[in-house]
Amino acid sequence: MTATVSQPLRVVGAAGQRGPLLKIDDVSLEYRTPERVVRATHRVSFDVHAGDRFVLLGPSGCGKSTLLKAVAGFVPPIEGEIRLDGERVRAPGPDRIVVFQEFDQLPPWKTVKQNVMFPLMQARGLRRAEAADVALHYLDKVGLANFADAYPHTLSGGMKQRVAIARALALRPKVLLMDEPFAALDALTRRRMQEELLALWQDAAFTLLFVTHSIEEALVVGNRILLLSPHPGRVRAELNSHQFDLHSQGSAAFQQTAQRIHRLLFDTPAPDPAADTDIADAADIPPRTARAR
Amino acid sequence: MTTIATTTTQSLPPLRPEYERELEPFTATAVARALPLRQRLWQNSGLRRAVILLVLAALWETVARLQNNDLLLPSFLATAQAFIEGLTTGELLNKAAISLTILLQGYAAGIALAFVLTTLAVSTTIGRDLLDTLTAMFNPLPAIALLPLALLWFGLGSGSLIFVLIHSVLWPLALNTYAGFRGVPETLRMTGRNYGLRGLRYVLLILVPAALPAIVSGLKIGWAFAWRTLIAAELVFGASSGKGGLGWYIFQNRNELYTDRVFAGLAMVILIGLLVEGLVFRTLEAATVRRWGMQR
Numbered sequence: 001m002t003a004t005v006s007q008p009l010r011v012v013g014a015a016g017q018r019g020p021l022l023k024i025d026d027v028s029l030e031y032r033t034p035e036r037v038v039r040a041t042h043r044v045s046f047d048v049h050a051g052d053r054f055v056l057l058g059p060s061g062c063g064k065s066t067l068l069k070a071v072a073g074f075v076p077p078i079e080g081e082i083r084l085d086g087e088r089v090r091a092p093g094p095d096r097i098v099v100f101q102e103f104d105q106l107p108p109w110k111t112v113k114q115n116v117m118f119p120l121m122q123a124r125g126l127r128r129a130e131a132a133d134v135a136l137h138y139l140d141k142v143g144l145a146n147f148a149d150a151y152p153h154t155l156s157g158g159m160k161q162r163v164a165i166a167r168a169l170a171l172r173p174k175v176l177l178m179d180e181p182f183a184a185l186d187a188l189t190r191r192r193m194q195e196e197l198l199a200l201w202q203d204a205a206f207t208l209l210f211v212t213h214s215i216e217e218a219l220v221v222g223n224r225i226l227l228l229s230p231h232p233g234r235v236r237a238e239l240n241s242h243q244f245d246l247h248s249q250g251s252a253a254f255q256q257t258a259q260r261i262h263r264l265l266f267d268t269p270a271p272d273p274a275a276d277t278d279i280a281d282a283a284d285i286p287p288r289t290a291r292a293r
Numbered sequence: 294m295t296t297i298a299t300t301t302t303q304s305l306p307p308l309r310p311e312y313e314r315e316l317e318p319f320t321a322t323a324v325a326r327a328l329p330l331r332q333r334l335w336q337n338s339g340l341r342r343a344v345i346l347l348v349l350a351a352l353w354e355t356v357a358r359l360q361n362n363d364l365l366l367p368s369f370l371a372t373a374q375a376f377i378e379g380l381t382t383g384e385l386l387n388k389a390a391i392s393l394t395i396l397l398q399g400y401a402a403g404i405a406l407a408f409v410l411t412t413l414a415v416s417t418t419i420g421r422d423l424l425d426t427l428t429a430m431f432n433p434l435p436a437i438a439l440l441p442l443a444l445l446w447f448g449l450g451s452g453s454l455i456f457v458l459i460h461s462v463l464w465p466l467a468l469n470t471y472a473g474f475r476g477v478p479e480t481l482r483m484t485g486r487n488y489g490l491r492g493l494r495y496v497l498l499i500l501v502p503a504a505l506p507a508i509v510s511g512l513k514i515g516w517a518f519a520w521r522t523l524i525a526a527e528l529v530f531g532a533s534s535g536k537g538g539l540g541w542y543i544f545q546n547r548n549e550l551y552t553d554r555v556f557a558g559l560a561m562v563i564l565i566g567l568l569v570e571g572l573v574f575r576t577l578e579a580a581t582v583r584r585w586g587m588q589r
Contacts, residue, residue, distance in 0.1 A: 153586025
């Protein structure tokens with residue numbers, strides 16, 4: 001890494017000396033529609049270190065979600081390689097758990113507790129009693145211990161996302177992947193979820209790869225932001241944002257960085273500094289293309 | 294706040310005072326109250342069904358009395374009497390047991406084969422083509438049309454009956470199950486693969502529960518088809534090895550012009566159908582797809 005980090009983040013384990021945990025090296029991705037093959041990203045490289053809250057930010061069509069799915073192992077790169085802990089990513093696996101945006105990621109036939117226990121037993125080989133203990137511990141952390149025996153269809157959207165987060169954390173993946181996890185939530189719930197995610201990170205110090213299209217969310221959630229340009233996705237910049245949190249949103253530095261990101265992404269100044277910094281609303285961008293599955 | 298330029302000719306809404314209210318605990322009336330007894334009773338689907346059955350029975354009785362010909366249409370009460378008689382002598386139960394034993398064997402074998410076929414279909418392309426081709430070929434073929442062949446191959450016994458039963462269950466169930474598998478949301482599939490599940494575990498732990506509404510409806514269709522096939526087979530070819538089931542009972546009594554017993558045999562088929570629907574499938578649905586919120 002050539003970029004200098006002004007304030008060293010806390011180093012988790014010995015990973016700080018070992019170099020990056022996740023290495024994305026010149027990765028190009030393509031997806032197929034019935035008519036054509038579309039290039040989603042072109043030779044994207046970046047490194048994620050242990051304990052990072054690494055954000056992929058860009059407008060629709062920059063391939064950030066496809067990139068996340070490639071890290072998860074769902075989409076094979078057509079060139080370049082993705083290495084996690086030195087090992088090449090080839091298939092989906094429980095060391096890279098994804099929290100999706102969609103609410104239907106929780107199997108509806110399992111209660112909240114069973115939903116967290118299921119991968120623990122299947123992927124980690126825990127016995128039922130152990131899995132139940134771990135599940136309750138993490139459900140307690142996301143404030144859902146009282147809903148352990150409820151079925152997902154009885155929960156609100158925010159609660160479902162909390163279960164998905166608890167399930168992901170309980171598995172202790174090497175890297176937690178989040179694909180616009182709060183995009184389908186209302187603004188108030190979204191803010192609270194961001195707050196809770198940061199609290200959980202303070203608590204458990206996991207490594208996070210987070211995809212969003214909101215500049216504000218990127219600045220709040222991330223400590224480092226990769227900016228991607230659309231059609232196809234290419235790296236535009238990599239910035240630090242560890243100095244910002246939920247309380248610095250109104251500050252001058254926060255607004256300045258937000259405008260800088262806006263300029264980097266669209267090569268035009270933000271129309272109104274006070275306006276919502278949601279990229280999808282703030283700029284004239286082509287309609288959302290079909291997402292790679 | 295309200296420094297709006299007053300040069301506009303447009304009239305502005307008047308500035309109204311703000312206000313706050315202290316709310317006392319709500320005591321004016323009960324927040325929730327029970328529904329009237331009649332509405333609560335009417336919400337019981339068992340009761341509603343019982344009413345429908347009673348009306349149908351009354352209608353039957355009236356028509357039969359007007360017709361006044363026991364050979365053509367015995368009355369509801371006469372049928373009920375023949376039915377109870379059949380039960381007390383044990384003949385009807387005996388025949389039903391024979392039919393059910395063969396039916397369940399064929400049904401279970403059909404389910405097992407359908408599962409193998411659909412698992413192949415979701416895991417390989419050639420499996421999918423195989424399923425598509427086979428269902429397109431055999432699903433329209435009436436099971437009863439295969440019975441002569443089956444009798445040739447497996448002889449006059451339960452073997453040939455089970456063969457046609459499998460044929461009648463396998464294709465509709467495989468079609469439904471496969472449609473259910475294909476309808477599983479992509480996010481759910483990715484979640485399962487994310488856990489590292491694959492092969493049989495992926496099918497059993499993710500696809501089967503996620504597709505259960507479609508599978509249950511396939512099981513119901515298969516059950517109905519199996520009954521039709523069995524009764525028809527027994528009617529057409531009579532008893533296999535001298536031990537006939539319900540179809541044979543109906544056929545025999547028709548030959549001897551005991552029309553009330555024919556109706557009693559039919560009633561037994563209907564009753565078993567209602568029981569299985571009401572007890573087995575309803576319980577299965579209540580314990581699974583309804584509880585999980587996948588079906589209302």
